[in-house]
Amino acid sequence: MPLKNDHYTYRVTWSVEDDEYVGLCAEFPSLSWLAETPESALEGIRELVADVIKDMQDNGEEVPQAIAGKKYSGKFVVRVLPEVHRNLAIQAAEAGVSLNRLVSSRLSR
Incomplete structure (x- = not known):
């Protein structure tokens, strides 16, 4: 489930190599999510980011600040x-x- 205050920068694009849409998050460049529709790719990457953030918080790691929130x-x-x-x-x-x-x-x- 996506975070309540999810202000991260997402992008969905077509992947020729994978023949699917790929969801990306600028603040987490190592993450991606492949799906058959752009809507599913966005939902998938948002849920993946939420899972990674939860893991980071559980391990006491610093969570990246959203680009939109930086000055x-x-x-x-x-x-x-x-x-x-x-x-x-x-x-x-x-x-x-x-x-x-x-x-x-x-x-x-």
Whole structure:
């Protein structure tokens, strides 16, 4: 049975290899659930996550926080090759925007 406060990030997609739908949970990347319908795949992965969380709690393990519940600053650092940095700086200058604005715009596409 799924958890009451189940705020985890789920996705259902088609698996060509398995010829079935697969349910996934971003916070538990090692888990998956195969089913004939997308609805069954979602229900299966949610129940599997609930079972794993119960086991983790019973063993005193830390349960992953839901991505939706985390706070994000909007800032992160990315290292790129110097040539890439130069090319991006040129493109930003030519567009009349800051490097930060150029890269942010590209990432949000």
